[in-house]
Amino acid sequence: MSTPIPDLAAVLAAEAVIRPHIRRTPVMSTSGADFDLAANSLTFKFEFMQHSGTFKARGAFASLLLNPGAERGVVAASGGNHGAAVAYAAMRLGYKAHIYVPKISSPAKIARIKQYGAEIVVGGDTYFDAYAASRSFAAEHGMLEVHAYDGFQTLAGQGTLALEWAEQSPELDTLLVAVGGGGLIGGIAAAVGGKVKIVGVEPINAASLNKAIEAGHPVDVPVSGVAADSLGARKIGELSLALRRHIDQSVLVSDDAIVAAQKAVWDVLRVVAEPGGAAVMAALLTGAYTPAPGERVGVLLCGANTTAVKFE
Numbered sequence: 001m002s003t004p005i006p007d008l009a010a011v012l013a014a015e016a017v018i019r020p021h022i023r024r025t026p027v028m029s030t031s032g033a034d035f036d037l038a039a040n041s042l043t044f045k046f047e048f049m050q051h052s053g054t055f056k057a058r059g060a061f062a063s064l065l066l067n068p069g070a071e072r073g074v075v076a077a078s079g080g081n082h083g084a085a086v087a088y089a090a091m092r093l094g095y096k097a098h099i100y101v102p103k104i105s106s107p108a109k110i111a112r113i114k115q116y117g118a119e120i121v122v123g124g125d126t127y128f129d130a131y132a133a134s135r136s137f138a139a140e141h142g143m144l145e146v147h148a149y150d151g152f153q154t155l156a157g158q159g160t161l162a163l164e165w166a167e168q169s170p171e172l173d174t175l176l177v178a179v180g181g182g183g184l185i186g187g188i189a190a191a192v193g194g195k196v197k198i199v200g201v202e203p204i205n206a207a208s209l210n211k212a213i214e215a216g217h218p219v220d221v222p223v224s225g226v227a228a229d230s231l232g233a234r235k236i237g238e239l240s241l242a243l244r245r246h247i248d249q250s251v252l253v254s255d256d257a258i259v260a261a262q263k264a265v266w267d268v269l270r271v272v273a274e275p276g277g278a279a280v281m282a283a284l285l286t287g288a289y290t291p292a293p294g295e296r297v298g299v300l301l302c303g304a305n306t307t308a309v310k311f312e
Contacts, residue, residue: 014058023050030269045169045301047303054277056085056303062156062157064146077135080101084109086099099119104229106274127148127223156190172297174298175198178302179201181240182239185240189247204252227255230275253283258275277301277303280301280302
């Protein structure tokens with residue numbers, strides 16, 4: 001039996017159950033000239049203002065509310081943001097959460113997880129080390145395992161962001177979306193694929209979608225760099241790659257470009273974005289993605305869980 005792939009109906013079902021638990025995050029439009037770009041219209045969605053500091057609260061609530069067994073406790077492996085989101089959702093719903101994170105997780109993200117009352121285990125050098133340990137624990141204790149980016153309800157929950165953005169900014173031609181394991185871009189593709197151009201943005205040092213597109217299937221990639229704790233998936237998710245037909249292209253950006261984009265977003269918008277959240281802006285500033293004249297571009301600032309920012 002083939003694995004079901006999320007679609008618009010799944011995203012709408014997720015929206016119906018998670019709406020009381022999530023924020024409708026704001027948008028703001030500006031001219032590209034503010035960033036010394038051509039005068040294209042840029043519309044930012046401030047999803048970093050979501051509960052737990054990233055879009056991942058959407059997928060976490062969908063997973064806990066639409067999958068059976070959460071009342072027995074939930075387990076997640078995470079570079080930090082997914083763990084914080086699952087911990088937050090579990091706290092709000094009255095469930096126990098166990099979160100496994102690798103050593104590369106930022107102190108800000110670990111602090112978030114602890115703040116929400118989850119049991120946290122720090123160990124292993126990479127996300128996949130934490131993932132292996134979390135799976136063993138979930139199986140041993142009969143708890144619900146919530147995948148960071150390759151679960152049906154995870155993608156469906158993330159897709160609610162696109163529905164919300166489409167209501168707020170129906171004029172947009174293109175959405176720029178950061179890619180790690182692909183749960184966010186996959187959910188967006190399920191929700192609005194075919195109606196708007198979707199461009200994935202990845203660090204050169206963690207190019208899981210880009211390399212999977214080249215190969216035609218998920219492949220292991222080396223992971224390093226400033227955004228590794230949020231965009232550092234070693235392999236793209238199967239569900240997201242199955243929605244590849246709705247993703248127009250994937251572009252790559254360097255660590256230096258991501259850091260420069262963080263500073264630009266701060267200088268112009270007075271917004272502190274974590275490296276993974278600033279990657280999409282790096283694509284515009286470097287020309288990795290160049291909008292056509294008159295193209296109306298949506299820029300998704302998806303996370304702000306960082307303390308490593310010194311701009312002034």
